[in-house]
Amino acid sequence: MKNNQLPVTINIPQFRHDLITWFxxxxxxxxxxxxxxxxxxxxxxxxLQQTKVETVIPYFHRFIQSFPTLEALAEAxxxxxxxxxxxxxxxxxxxxxxxxxxxxxxxxxxxVPEDAEQFGNLKGxxxxxxxxxxxxxYGKAEPAVDGNVMRVLSRIxxxxxDIAKAKTRKIFEQAVRQLISHENPSAFNQGLxxxxxxxxxxxxxSCLLCPVQVHCKAYSEGIQHSLPVxxxxxxxxxxxxxxxxxxxxxxxxxxxxxxxxxLLAQMWQFPMVATKEVxxxxxxxxxxxxxxxxxxxxxxxxxxxxxxxxxxxxxxVIKCRCDKLRVSGPAQQILSLDEIESYPLPVSHQKIYxxxxx
DNA sequence: AAGGCGGGGCG
DNA sequence: CGCCCAGCCTT
Numbered sequence: 001m002k003n004n005q006l007p008v009t010i011n012i013p014q015f016r017h018d019l020i021t022w023f024x025x026x027x028x029x030x031x032x033x034x035x036x037x038x039x040x041x042x043x044x045x046x047x048l049q050q051t052k053v054e055t056v057i058p059y060f061h062r063f064i065q066s067f068p069t070l071e072a073l074a075e076a077x078x079x080x081x082x083x084x085x086x087x088x089x090x091x092x093x094x095x096x097x098x099x100x101x102x103x104x105x106x107x108x109x110x111x112v113p114e115d116a117e118q119f120g121n122l123k124g125x126x127x128x129x130x131x132x133x134x135x136x137x138y139g140k141a142e143p144a145v146d147g148n149v150m151r152v153l154s155r156i157x158x159x160x161x162d163i164a165k166a167k168t169r170k171i172f173e174q175a176v177r178q179l180i181s182h183e184n185p186s187a188f189n190q191g192l193x194x195x196x197x198x199x200x201x202x203x204x205x206s207c208l209l210c211p212v213q214v215h216c217k218a219y220s221e222g223i224q225h226s227l228p229v230x231x232x233x234x235x236x237x238x239x240x241x242x243x244x245x246x247x248x249x250x251x252x253x254x255x256x257x258x259x260x261x262x263l264l265a266q267m268w269q270f271p272m273v274a275t276k277e278v279x280x281x282x283x284x285x286x287x288x289x290x291x292x293x294x295x296x297x298x299x300x301x302x303x304x305x306x307x308x309x310x311x312x313x314x315x316x317v318i319k320c321r322c323d324k325l326r327v328s329g330p331a332q333q334i335l336s337l338d339e340i341e342s343y344p345l346p347v348s349h350q351k352i353y354x355x356x357x358x
Numbered sequence: 359a360a361g362g363c364g365g366g367g368c369g
Numbered sequence: 370c371g372c373c374c375a376g377c378c379t380t
Contacts, residue, residue, distance in 0.1 A: 044375085050363090050373090051366085052366075052367075055367090091364080093377080124377065233371090307365085311363095347365065
C-alpha cells in the first residue's frame with residue numbers, strides 16, 4: 001500500500017473527544033436512534049440518501065409500521081413497498097432494498113451480515129451505507145463518508161480536492177480511518193454528520209458554536225466559506241408532454257405503469273405523449289388510433305410543471321370524456337379515483353390526481 | 359469519469 | 370433561479 005496519505009496534523013485524541021462529547025450532548029432525537037436494530041438503521045440510511053432528515057421522519061415511521069422487520073419487508077408485495085416510498089423519490093432505492101433484504105433472508109438466515117464485504121455486496125449498499133450501518137448498528141470502525149463528512153473534513157483538514165469527483169471520496173475515507181474512534185465509531189461517524197447538519201452547514205456555518213473549532217484549519221485561516229470545492233453543475237433538459245386524463249361515464253380513468261427501468265420506473269401515471277409527437281389539434285385522432293377510444297369532449301386542466309434534478313417537465317393536462325374506456329396493453333388499468341389511491345404515483349401525477357378530486 | 363435518478367427547501 | 374441534501378448504479 002502506497003503511503004500517500006494526506007497529513008492529518010490535528011490533535012486526534014482531543015478531536016475525537018470533542019466531537020463525541022458534543023454529539024452525545026446535542027444529537028437530535030430521531031426515530032432511527034431509538035435502538036440499534038440493524039434493519040431499522042439500514043432502512044433509515046437508504047431513506048436519508050440525498051434526502052433531508054425532516055423529509056424522512058414521517059416516511060420512516062410509516063415504513064417501519066408497515067414492514068416492522070426484515071422478514072416482513074422481504075415478504076411484502078412490491079407495489080405496496082413502492083407505495084410506501086411514494087413521494088420520497090429515487091425509487092430504485094426501495095426496489096434495491098427489498099431485493100437486498102430478500103438476499104439476506106435467503107443467504108444469511110435473515111440476519112444483516114456484520115462482515116463488511118458481505119454487507120457491501122448487497123444491492124443498493126454503496127461505500128457510505130456500508131460504513132454507516134456497520135458502524136452504527138455493529139460498532140465497526142468503518143468510514144461513512146457522505147456529503148456532510150466531506151464538507152466538515154474539507155474544512156477541518158483543509159482538503160481542496162473537488163468533492164464532485166468520484167475518487168475524492170477515497171481521500172476522505174483515508175482521513176476518517178486515521179481519525180475515527182475505535183472506542184465509539186458510531187458516535188464518531190454520526191457526530192461528523194450531525195455536525196455537518198447542525199453547525200458546519202453549506203452556507204453560513206456556525207463556527208462560533210462549533211465544538212471542534214479549535215481543530216479547524218479553514219476557520220483559523222478564515223476560508224471556511226470557500227470549502228468544500230465542488231465543480232459539478234447541473235444542466236436540465238426541458239421536456240413537454242400532453243397528459244391524457246381519459247374519463248368514462250362511471251368516473252373511471254386509464255392509468256398505465258411506467259417501464260421497469262429508468263425514470264420513475266414501475267410507477268403509475270396517466271398516459272403521456274410528448275408534445276412533439278402529436279400536434280394539439282390532432283390529439284383526438286391520436287387517442288382514437290393509439291387507445292382505440294372515442295373522445296366525446298376535450299378540456300384543459302391546470303397545467304403542471306415539475307422539476308427533477310436533471311429534467312423539467314411541462315405537463316399539458318388534457319381531460320377527455322369518453323364513452324367507453326378500454327385498455328390497450330398489460331401495463332394499463334381502468335380505475336376509479338378510490339382505486340387510484342392505492343397505486344404509487346409520482347408527485348407530478350399526484351398533482352393531477354388532486355385536480356380530479358375537486 | 360460522467361451521467362441518470364426525485365423531490366423539497368433555501369437564499 | 371441554482372444549490373444542497375446521511376448516494377448508488379450503469380455505462
